[in-house]
Amino acid sequence: MVTVAEPTALMEEIVVHPPKRLLYGPGPGQVHPRVYQAMAQPIVGHLDAYFFEISTDIQRLLRTVFGTKNEMTFVISATGSGGMETAISNFVEQGTKVAVFANGFFCDRQTEMARRQGGEVVRFEKPWGEVFGDNEAAEFIRREKPQVVTYVQAETSAGAFQRGEAICKAAHEVGALVIADCVTSLGAMPVEVDKTGIDIAYSCSQKGLSCPPGLSPITVSPRAMEWLKARTTPNRSWYFDIKLISDYLIQSHRYHHTASATMFYALREGLALIEEEGLENRWERHHQAHLEFVKQIEGLGLEMLVAPEHRIWNLNTPKVPQGADDAKVRATLLKDNGIEIAGGFGPLAGKVFRVGLMGPLATTDSVNHFIECFGKALRGAGYKG
Amino acid sequence: MVTVAEPTALMEEIVVHPPKRLLYGPGPGQVHPRVYQAMAQPIVGHLDAYFFEISTDIQRLLRTVFGTKNEMTFVISATGSGGMETAISNFVEQGTKVAVFANGFFCDRQTEMARRQGGEVVRFEKPWGEVFGDNEAAEFIRREKPQVVTYVQAETSAGAFQRGEAICKAAHEVGALVIADCVTSLGAMPVEVDKTGIDIAYSCSQKGLSCPPGLSPITVSPRAMEWLKARTTPNRSWYFDIKLISDYLIQSHRYHHTASATMFYALREGLALIEEEGLENRWERHHQAHLEFVKQIEGLGLEMLVAPEHRIWNLNTPKVPQGADDAKVRATLLKDNGIEIAGGFGPLAGKVFRVGLMGPLATTDSVNHFIECFGKALRGAGYKG
Numbered sequence: 001m002v003t004v005a006e007p008t009a010l011m012e013e014i015v016v017h018p019p020k021r022l023l024y025g026p027g028p029g030q031v032h033p034r035v036y037q038a039m040a041q042p043i044v045g046h047l048d049a050y051f052f053e054i055s056t057d058i059q060r061l062l063r064t065v066f067g068t069k070n071e072m073t074f075v076i077s078a079t080g081s082g083g084m085e086t087a088i089s090n091f092v093e094q095g096t097k098v099a100v101f102a103n104g105f106f107c108d109r110q111t112e113m114a115r116r117q118g119g120e121v122v123r124f125e126k127p128w129g130e131v132f133g134d135n136e137a138a139e140f141i142r143r144e145k146p147q148v149v150t151y152v153q154a155e156t157s158a159g160a161f162q163r164g165e166a167i168c169k170a171a172h173e174v175g176a177l178v179i180a181d182c183v184t185s186l187g188a189m190p191v192e193v194d195k196t197g198i199d200i201a202y203s204c205s206q207k208g209l210s211c212p213p214g215l216s217p218i219t220v221s222p223r224a225m226e227w228l229k230a231r232t233t234p235n236r237s238w239y240f241d242i243k244l245i246s247d248y249l250i251q252s253h254r255y256h257h258t259a260s261a262t263m264f265y266a267l268r269e270g271l272a273l274i275e276e277e278g279l280e281n282r283w284e285r286h287h288q289a290h291l292e293f294v295k296q297i298e299g300l301g302l303e304m305l306v307a308p309e310h311r312i313w314n315l316n317t318p319k320v321p322q323g324a325d326d327a328k329v330r331a332t333l334l335k336d337n338g339i340e341i342a343g344g345f346g347p348l349a350g351k352v353f354r355v356g357l358m359g360p361l362a363t364t365d366s367v368n369h370f371i372e373c374f375g376k377a378l379r380g381a382g383y384k385g
Numbered sequence: 386m387v388t389v390a391e392p393t394a395l396m397e398e399i400v401v402h403p404p405k406r407l408l409y410g411p412g413p414g415q416v417h418p419r420v421y422q423a424m425a426q427p428i429v430g431h432l433d434a435y436f437f438e439i440s441t442d443i444q445r446l447l448r449t450v451f452g453t454k455n456e457m458t459f460v461i462s463a464t465g466s467g468g469m470e471t472a473i474s475n476f477v478e479q480g481t482k483v484a485v486f487a488n489g490f491f492c493d494r495q496t497e498m499a500r501r502q503g504g505e506v507v508r509f510e511k512p513w514g515e516v517f518g519d520n521e522a523a524e525f526i527r528r529e530k531p532q533v534v535t536y537v538q539a540e541t542s543a544g545a546f547q548r549g550e551a552i553c554k555a556a557h558e559v560g561a562l563v564i565a566d567c568v569t570s571l572g573a574m575p576v577e578v579d580k581t582g583i584d585i586a587y588s589c590s591q592k593g594l595s596c597p598p599g600l601s602p603i604t605v606s607p608r609a610m611e612w613l614k615a616r617t618t619p620n621r622s623w624y625f626d627i628k629l630i631s632d633y634l635i636q637s638h639r640y641h642h643t644a645s646a647t648m649f650y651a652l653r654e655g656l657a658l659i660e661e662e663g664l665e666n667r668w669e670r671h672h673q674a675h676l677e678f679v680k681q682i683e684g685l686g687l688e689m690l691v692a693p694e695h696r697i698w699n700l701n702t703p704k705v706p707q708g709a710d711d712a713k714v715r716a717t718l719l720k721d722n723g724i725e726i727a728g729g730f731g732p733l734a735g736k737v738f739r740v741g742l743m744g745p746l747a748t749t750d751s752v753n754h755f756i757e758c759f760g761k762a763l764r765g766a767g768y769k770g
Binding site (some may be wrong): 008014015016017018019020021023025027028031034036038039040041042043044045046048050054060077078079080082084085089112113115116117120173204206211212213214234235236237238239240256257258259261262265266269272335340 | 390399400401402403404405406408409413416419421422423424425426427428429430431433435439462463464465466467469470474494497498501502511554588589591597598599619620621624625641642643644645647648650651653654657725768
């Protein structure tokens with residue numbers, strides 16, 4: 001008998017020795033221990049019956065967290081930006097008119113990708129941290145009559161949550177498909193694809209789903225699939241071609257690419273944790289942690305960038321207070337507490353902190369610990385508040 | 386203090402319970418236990434100093450296994466086919482003339498991707514399992530004068546290894562760049578990018594490198610980088626844009642996408658194992674396992690598809706013998722022994738088995754065990770040899 005050592009047996013010293021981090025940044029967030037356990041399980045092949053069992057479980061559980069009945073709900077073998085490219089490259093071809101709601105970094109990325117696919121992009125721009133009202137959003141769409149509309153539900157660069165009902169309603173009136181970036185919201189806040197009217201939504205594994213980065217969940221409405229089947233030009237991308245990927249993962253199980261059993265195990269376990277907790281309980285836990293965070297951060301004398309009703313629960317953007325050196329605060333947190341947070345960038349560089357409360361870290365204890373460390377670091381960096 | 390459980394502590398029962406497999410297929414291959422250990426380590430962020438330390442180590446070690454001095458040697462956050470799309474989408478634009486050496490499934494995939502990018506493809510076709518001679522290869526290139534040449538070094542669909550020196554020499558004479566698919570060879574056989582003259586080579590994590598699927602190592606020559614810098618049209622793909630990815634991983638460390646610390650840990654550990662064994666020792670181990678396999682498979686009365694001098698060491702294609710039902714053989718191996726192998730497909734459907742001997746399974750003990758199980762399965766499926 002051939003001897004192949006068990007994955008779980010510690011054979012010898014490994015070379016990877018990462019420092020311990022508490023990931024309070026905009027993502028990746030803290031990974032749940034059960035997800036690490038799942039990833040240590042031995043792999044099977046990408047065409048193994050067990051692989052498809054895991055993949056089918058993932059599809060079912062993703063439908064719940066996305067809030068959709070879409071059969072075409074599956075996983076892209078790339079990070080969240082790969083999910084964005086999947087959405088854009090399948091639905092934007094040479095000459096497609098694309099309307100982008102632009103109020104942050106990831107809307108700009110949607111713009112860039114749409115232009116690379118040959119799309120003609122029109123933009124409705126707002127300062128980072130603001131959101132679009134129902135009437136102005138609908139007017140923009142009715143005036144421009146685009147074929148595709150994109151917006152970012154939870155804009156990680158700014159901390160603002162964009163409601164989508166009015167956007168989707170107006171888009172459908174003019175016959176446009178709606179692409180929504182749900183990278184930061186999925187698993188932590190209500191995404192509600194069907195209720196909102198979103199046609200294509202994509203996300204990532206490393207934020208609200210508490211897994212490592214590496215996969216991008218996506219869901220596509222029957223209406224969008226009809227459009228795609230009727231598309232006459234080939235997607236420039238073979239790797240992100242939804243017709244080929246969905247055939248592999250959902251329909252024929254015919255080989256497309258070699259999906260990673262390990263990463264699928266991680267996502268399966270992460271979604272099991274959400275199912276066990278209950279999706280609405282999980283949202284509520286993130287909401288309560290957010291409210292507690294805001295209370296305590298205002299107690300320190302800081303202000304939030306985004307208006308209360310438009311805040312993302314799991315990604316907070318308090319303003320850098322007068323007198324504090326934000327880079328120093330971040331360096332201190334990392335050095336003294338192993339805490340990672342992020343600063344602002346683009347128009348918000350030096351103006352906000354970006355603090356994530358995701359998955360295992362979305363608790364009152366976690367907020368208490370963070371604020372204690374953060375308060376010390378602020379005062380050490382010149383803040384007198 | 387906030388309590389976040391350690392990844393290594395078994396907290397509670399997980400839901401992922403894969404069957405145990407011995408992966409003797411064309412890939413993924415068996416993962417080394419140390420790689421699983423590395424993946425169970427806690428993640429850091431994609432901009433953490435430790436992440437870039439791991440990434441830089443990977444780049445250094447990849448240069449050795451690729452056999453190159455190329456500074457632009459790094460990792461794509463997608464599977465091997467994502468590496469192929471990276472190579473094609475960066476170097477093939479609308480109207481680029483692409484010459485494809487076509488003797489298997491993955492050459493056809495290169496063709497498809499090149500056409501989607503707008504390339505004008507000319508093909509030199511041979512039956513699957515055959516390779517191209519130096520003179521005919523050079524004549525084809527001199528006659529066609531392409532701008533890009535692609536070939537597959539180790540064609541997984543057929544088991545043939547294509548030497549590249551003559552191809553690269555002729556291509557460079559006509560000013561063309563050479564893209565080589567090294568998905569199956571890297572880490573198990575000499576790839577020798579610089580010695581061969583390859584401009585762009587890509588691979589995967591799950592074959593000769595003994596990691597799970599999910600990443601694609603790539604290397605790009607200075608000559609190809611010059612061409613890329615002078616390219617005036619944007620790559621249609623933002624996700625696979627080499628200029629952006631190399632800037633993130635090698636140059637400025639500016640955010641591009643959220644690379645997976647977990648998968649990078651895996652690759653770092655897999656490459657450490659190669660460094661510890663010694664690359665040439667590892668090649669020799671795969672070579673010896675291959676020779677032993679051929680001796681024993683011929684002892685069972687089977688013939689190999691590919692001529693001896695053109696065989697891939699770590700992916701063997703014995704012909705299905707008269708009287709044996711190949712699907713039944715594969716089903717028996719999986720059911721009775723947990724052994725995964727693959728059958729042929731396309732023109733080789735029902736005609737060959739595809740048996741991988743990779744990483745931990747490239748040993749004499751492993752060959753002995755495989756042949757014992759395989760012989761029984763063959764006889765149970767009607768083979769009288």
